[in-house]
Amino acid sequence: MMTTTTAEEREELASPRAATASSTRIVTELADLAELAAPEVSVCVLRRGVDPDVDGFVREWLLPRPISEALRVDPGAPDLAALAAGAPSSPGREAFLHDVRGLISLFADLTGCPRVGVRLARLAKPMCPRLHADMVTVRLVTTYVGPGTEWAEHADVRRDRLGHRANGVPDEVSGVLRAGARLRRMDPFDVGLLKGEAWPGSQDRGAVHRSPPGTSPRVVMTLDALA
Template structure:
């Protein structure tokens, strides 16, 4: 597992400080992911630069073909061979698998879970086009290629307009976002930690998020904490 910071490993740019009362933390240091434990925080995003070896493998091998791969792994010894099945050995392939291993280790340490559900998919349309919350404790999401997940600040949302409360209207017309509200968006390789409704004491404050609009192809990794 990495012991140096993302800033040291990837030359990360500084993130702006969080606004007072914000439900989001944008960080560049691994230690600052501990902010997720704060009751007022629903979204924690670790900023990372793009790794050219990993991106090259994803674009060259994973992006051209439709796939969805789901795994249940032991964080201490995850078998990830299915995520790169058929790909010839290369520095990019190993860098990609190492990155996923590191994310699993990081996530399991933060979530304190003995097993992790892994989902890697190439997406050609938004899977969750409307703002919503997840009925999980916490979920990790990283987009390797394409636009990243979008999220809303807690104070920017009318939660009674989520789901059925939207009356079938798109987010831009349902009133789910308060006047003047703007969505945040993760960049490629960012590590997003999204608290769900099942996080202890977080009912009614689950991270409100959605897939980015558009029809471009994306390669997205999600991790879930399992007992």
């Protein structure tokens, strides 16, 4: 079940600045993820409601375990057994694998890639704590449990202060964000598509994002387009 945008998001997206300069699209329909193709867009987020069966399985089986899996799969017939290895058969297990298969199929349809890289991890600390842009074409990210990925508008970022270029100074004081800028955060089960620097025409425009701060445990899946 899809959720609607918040009143804050509706106001922002309706503003003159958003209409002319926003690098983000927040959508509630699968078909609208195609907006990622617009040259000015670097982040497209599909708002999704929490699936109680998937949520229950992830919390009961994946969250308590040190999960770290990386797979290369055929999107037409992905072998995902390793993502739920050892888990007893249950509606929650099947719902989780069905959700992952659906996201792989969606991602392959959007990108046209013949293979998909799947990463599933249980994290207890930020994997990528600094704002950065990835050297990929596009990456899909969804957080099943815990705080989601944070991102910034393209116009709000000083790219010469991203990542290691800030010389170890935290994002909050490095000046990487322009005055008045704020980070946005995905909710659990949201599907985020993040353009990378390797997307055609996106050099110096790749999605600027980071892992959320703190030590709240998270279960995160990412998909990458492979040749």
